[in-house]
Amino acid sequence: MENASPININHSQNRQEYISQVVVTAGQMRDIEGRIFAAGMPVAALMEKVAGLITLRIQELFPLSRNIYRVGILVGPGHNGGDALVVARELHFRGYEVWIYSPFSKLKELTAQHWQYAQSLGISCYETLEQLPNCDFLIDGLFGFGLERPLTDAIASAINHFNEWQKPIISIDIPSGLHTDTGEVLGTAICATYTLCLGLWKLGLLQDHALEYVGKGELIDFDIPFADVEAILGNTPKIKRITRKTALASLPLPRPAVTHKYKAGHLLLICGSRRYAGGAILTALGARASGVGMLSVAVPESLKSILVSHLPEALIIGCPETESGAILQLQLPENTDLSSFNAIACGPGLTREATPIVREVIESDRTLVLDADGLNILAQLGTIPTLQQRQAATVLTPHTGEFQRLFPDVSDAKHDRIQAVREAAAQTGAVVLLKGARTAIANSQGVVWINPESTPALARGGSGDVLTGLLGGLLAQAATKQLPIENIVATAAWWHSQAGILAAQERTELGVDALTLTQYLMSAVRIQQC
Ligand SMILES: NC(=O)C1=CN([C@@H]2O[C@H](COP(=O)(O)OP(=O)(O)OC[C@H]3O[C@@H](n4cnc5c(N)ncnc54)[C@H](O)[C@@H]3O)[C@@H](O)[C@H]2O)[C@@H](O)CC1
């Protein structure tokens, strides 16, 4: 489903929101930049403007009122190096002690001019590593989005050397050595403390394997005209970061004054086995936090009483079970069939014995979330292409391992997660949520949402079960609304992460077990609404 709500980018108060959503590749950034230059903006003027903004941010991060700072400026051959040289000049004038290092014999013309001017001002410029004195922090202007090939030899050793200094490093645009689109390390890369991304978010900064190099990412808005972004990305950009505003807009809040429990969504969870009883409880508690009007939970008969004791408000459906305690058969209450529900979420803790149940829910005409064993069974069934024929939305929520089992022929999810999740969505017609540090969600038309903020505190057994319940509950409530499914999925991912972040703030990253996480879901939304 195409995003139904393009952002009104012509309204100035939407600028902040718009640029915090948009994500570009190196090619797109080059094309956008090309339009700006073709329209008459001088390259040198833009570099001055950008570097001025970077300088201001550096002055905030390292104010001279606190210290006399010695700054090492690492300069590459292109315009990333040019930016760094303008920053060097400005910091020099502001009173910082500046040393410049560039091992390149050939610089682009504008960069060479700034190098020459810096020298004329008496700023020390070094071409070998050993000459550069110890610094309080470093500015990395070696490579930006123009990096074309893996770094080797002297420049690779220099980067490793600077990383070993263990001093704060501020990378301009992208940590040097990272691929702008895939975030892969090309040989070696700067381990930044801050990355000041220029103009628009680069895709590579949102890929899992880039995270340990990016540090804290910040966007420097240098007033790229909307028309130029639109000309390259189209009216509704395809790859976007989830923002607080977009997530809150998909929540079922406020509730209408006149409603009743079945109008607020009826969710069926199918989960659990004797072996994995806890997974069923966590999934149901995640669903509870979504505010869903009615929650039914189908579990093996032997789990019924424990589920009732945890969720007295839910309808717990005890199903006949196999010898080992998996659901044998879905036995819904009288006068109820799968069409009685607005959405079904199926999978956590089922074990692979529950194959007939997964087949049955796939054949239903209900909005369906498949997770965990639901996905493993789907992979075994070999019926992934039939998902295209489903009459209602399907959402698959694999972690990387499940993803690789499901989509062995899709380009490696470790190499480029965004491309991989897009391919998987196109293949299945489903909305696919690929879990990770930067969870990515794609629909079959190539729309992608990336969750830009999370916490490793969530890397813990059971936290995915909570997400499945929460997502199921939101989908059940949204069934009557016109919201794109991927927006609701994105909202669930965002909400789950925000709860993790809040819980980690209060309890440390070690204190966010999955049950605790469910208890932070409500306060996370309340805080974000303020
Ligand atoms: N996006 C924008 O609109 C703006 C971009 N600016 C800066 O310009 C940067 C892009 O500038 P460039 O296109 O000059 O690219 P870069 O500065 O990223 O580097 C490209 C240069 O590095 C060389 N190179 C590439 N891979 C190499 C390797 N492995 N080993 C050695 N040399 C290698 C290339 O031959 C070229 O000379 C951005 O990242 C940003 O910092 C700003 O100046 C102004 C505004």
Ligand SMILES: Nc1ncnc2c1ncn2[C@@H]1O[C@H](COP(=O)(O)OP(=O)(O)O)[C@@H](O)[C@H]1O
């Ligand atoms: N390093 C991380 N940073 C942020 N979130 C993470 C990280 N690792 C895992 N997560 C999140 O934790 C959840 C784990 O889900 P999953 O792997 O299905 O676990 P389980 O099956 O044990 O519930 C996912 O939502 C995932 O995005």
Ligand SMILES: [K+]
């Ligand atoms: K850089």
